[in-house]
Amino acid sequence: MTGKASRDWRSRGRALAYILPSLLVLALIFLYPLGEAFWISLQRWNLISGVKRWGGLYNYAAIFTDPGFPQVVRVTFVYSTLSVAFEFALGLGLALAVRAGVRRGLPGFALIRVLVLAPLLVAPLLWAFYFRAFYSPQFGLFNAILNGIGLPSVLWVNDADIAIYSLVLADVWQWTPFMFSILLAGLLALPSDVVEAARVDGASGWRILLSIELPMLRPVLLVAILIRTIDSLRYLDLVLVITQGGPGRSTEILNYLAYRTSFQEFQLGRGAALSFVVFALVMVVAGALLRVMWKNANAR
């Protein structure tokens, strides 16, 4: 080894030794619980009786051979896809409107920009309880409004055909402001010279938006979609508080199934296995989105 290479190697080694204690603590906080959870997922463990025995991949096999499992996966994807799609569309629309209003100095838009973020200030679990009350078929706010304007009541979460869409609505209410705030920041950070040049060339507002601004905004869009997709796949509050997976199994998502198995059936092993299935699903989806982002970054 040459003198410089040897000194570099010793330097790196010393640096690693200095930060090793912190790395060990991080590994303890992150990797140990993950490892322990995986170990639990290989056990057949009833928390009430305390009976715990080795199951190997038994829990995973039981999950994938459960005839109800495909339905749970389907509901999870429907919930996640619709929530993120609507949040994206509404968030982008609101961001464009607020940007236009702020740029033109229209009165009130600076305040609207803050008010749109209001749902984010309330804890998600509280919103879940509020929406449970709003969705009550006879005593809820939404049906009171509908009846007040002469429309019939809707069985928001009492009808198996529409319950999942009612949960999507509640999710969109809560998380559109998050999408809005990221997209507005991205829009305001776009370089104005390119847009001005297009305007001088006679491009319309729509053409500028579709051909110039949105492509430039793509990295921000992808990050926002990635974060919300990961969150929506892991989300639990609305289902836990409002429907508990019902009516029937129409709103049972993977994360709720994991919760129910662990803490209502007290089957800790199978619940841990379900958590890893959710983890794997999130990693696959996140990985796919990151690949798109990476390709996009390379293309630029």
Place this chain on the structure above:
Amino acid sequence: MNDRRNAGAPWSRRDFLSRAALLSGAAVGGSALGGPGRFFAPAIAAEPVTINVLTLGQGIFGDPFVNLSPEFTELTGIKVNNITMGYNESMQKQAAVFAAQGTDLDVVGVDYMFLKGYARAGHLAALDPLIAKDLADYYSDVPANLKEVWSLDGQTYGMATVGNCQNFIYNNGHLADAGLQPPDTWDDVLTSAQKVVSAEKNRYGFVAGTERLTKAVTVWLPMFWANGGEIFDDKMKPIFASDTGVRSLEFLLELMKTMPPGGGAYTESDEIKAMSVGLATLDPASWIPDAIINADAATKPNLKTKVAPMGSARRSPVLGGIGLCVSNYSPSKEAAAQYVAWFNSKKVQVDQIVQAGGQPCRISAWAANADAHPWFPSLAENLKVAKSLPQIAEWGQVDSALSTQLTQAFAGEIKPKDALEAAQAAVDDVMQEAGYY
């Protein structure tokens, strides 16, 4: 290499790494050594015993413990740290603490259906060696079914403390308006529910909580049991997908046709509100008296209670109840047992528990407090005939399997026979896996 730093010069990468390492090493080393507390011996002083008591936070299963614990402390000198939370959270916390053999809890409010599972696993202390005299007095004054429910292999592991079961609340005004008497049998309940429905008066018949979590199964069970059905045979094989089971579920679906819209997934709060504002007429599977307590001025005088409806075999409301147990990992078992005994003593049960917001479990206490609330006499009668849920460690899985299929039947997704057969197959797997047969 000379790495002496000149004042004001920016840090090199080497400087940054070495200083960061020093800081992190100091942090890890300091925490490993236990911090400053390790070097100072704790002051030695005689501390009064403090016990940690886990119960629900509100209502009949929470209020008496929160309200009366200070008096217990005054009388015994034993300090009480009341840990309160909602039902689900309480059940999850105690299961986790027991599994970890934690010493955090001394007295635990245990739902009776988990008692035998916990006792077999060694999580609960037998009370007989700790409070034998109190137990003898207690057993002389409680219904016979409670002794069986709260003991295992001849040893007592808990005391009922707050007695509860399903009660039958009905709106007498609606029934009288339709020319009907309060129904006594399940068939009468259906006939009355069908006759009392009126679109112009915005009035419905039957009401119950039918949501998946804990409600769906306990709405169907009283009808099933009342007609002679059983969930398990002697070998703990599930047998509920019988003709009786299917007929009971079909009967329940007929009753649900008289419910307000959305009845297939009705929450308990909607059930209570429907009765309290006079929207519904018959609630034979009510767990708490909130409909009467919160009723509006026009409805309240009409709300009455009675004993559970009769089926072809018996009256069979579902037994409820969260009793007090002593954790086997408690470092203060004697003090904890004193707490349990005190709350179940005749004096507290007769004179204090009702006034503190609870319900008694002793027969003499029910008699002494018959006038305390209008729903007490029927509740006392129902407690004598109430049937307990199977006290098996696998009940969570059984309930989950059953409620999943029942709610699908409620939603009209599957037929009653298919629902019960699917549930029975799932429960059969659970029981086989658990080693019952």
